Amino acid sequence: MAGKDGLTLGDLYRGLREQFAAGGVTEPEVSARRIAAEASGASAAEVALAPPTPMTLRMVAHADAMAARRLAGEPLQYVLGSWGFRRLDLAVDQRALIPRPETEVVAGIAIDWLKRTVRRRRITEVHVADLGTGCGAIALSIAHEVPQARVFATDRSADALALAGANLAGLGSAATRVSLHQGDWFDALEGTPDPGLGEGEVTPLRERLDAIVANPPYVANGDVLPAEIDRWEPKAALYAGPDGLSAVRTIVRDARGWLVPGGLLVLEIASDHGSAVKVMAGARGYEGVRIEPDLAGHDRVLVAVRPHDEPDAHVIDRAADHLRAGEFVVAPTDTLCGIMAPYADTDAVARVCEAKERPRSEPMPILVSGLAQADELVELSPAARALAQQHWPGGLTLVAKRRGGPDPLHGRETLGVRAPALGWLRWLIDEVGPVTGTSANRHGAQTPASAAEAAAGLATRPGEMSRLGRVIHGQAPGGVASTVVDVTGSHPVVLRVGAVPAELVEFPLD
Missing domain, CATH: 1.10.8 (Helicase, Ruva Protein; domain 3)
Structure with missing residues (x-):
């Protein structure tokens, strides 16, 4: 030409x-x-x-x-060297993924929620992390559109952070509220203080983030992408293990301890991962878990909230340490105070029986974080799984055939499993594996509403339960115990009527 x-x-x-x-x-x-x-x-x-x-x-x-x-074959966005994202014009090149309309939906959900939160709580500052920021599209959009937002943008790629830094330089005054951090996901934020505090004040960001937002890699390693994507865009920002969920799994797991109670998690996901990610977040104890569509109507965004009223993350961490060490922990659960021990540790479960002065031959229900853990313990038919999906988390205990033969302690072929309603309890169980779910009392005695009183009433050595983290303090709410249903046969059999009405316990029609 x-x-x-x-x-x-x-x-x-x-x-x-x-x-x-x-x-x-x-x-x-x-x-x-x-x-x-x-x-x-x-x-x-x-x-x-x-x-x-x-x-x-x-x-x-x-x-x-x-x-x-x-x-x-080079993508148009890289050829032009810049591309629009919401209200910004961003420099783009092969150091980071091309910002797409799907990610604008992710940013929009976070921005709308942050604006509502600022208005409702009448606060002057919110803390936000953009994990795997790439060119900075999400982080910079939040800083630009939410004047109260202090944004921590992370990426393990120094090249991507350099590109984000170039875009940050053109953001104007809002750039003072954005900081860049290199490292893998939350590792990049370890030890990072809140820069909004006064001189000499240092408060780590753990449990101080109002929102965590990310567009992580979500393509399975074996999937074939269009050549224009696979050849030109950074593979580390695209591929995420055999099932495409390794990055999402890490963020969903770890965000629990970085969000403030009531904080928001927003993740871009693959269009065929909606169900799996929703189950994953539910097992981790988030509430309000939902999957939002992109502009084409495909499943695209995980939205989840850390529950407001629950123990601090360090309390959960200490309890998890005790459980991993084979000790038991007393805590308020859905109705009564319970005594929890790792079910995989037969000796630990035996010590629970001793503390309760309960015969080892009597089975006790086991708490699981969700269906994935239940499947490791018992055999559930499709109909039984549907029943669990309908009533879990909540007051339904399913008695099913135990995998691997009789229980090593009580010797029975069946096991009762339940996913508790309390989000923090599912968080703890997701960390350590299934735990005993029996009341924290001596056999035949009433269970105190206070976790501290319940722990004091157990048959333990003097001072044994006073160790930090052995008791998660609080009051159990009381109420109706779970409905217990035998699902070993072709039809459910209600063994005990409780929180779930008996008329709701039926296998769905094929």
């Missing part, structure tokens, strides 16, 4: 469109319009009118160079 005399913007646009169509470029009209606009300095809308504006040799040469890159 550069050799033609009197070339107009309209000629350039039409010529590029023909070239791209003949070269098999996806959406040739869009590429032609945007490249012609970039080369000429006109707007894309002006280019679409194919005006007779004369082109200089420099403009045509610029267009030719960009056209050659586009014909070679």
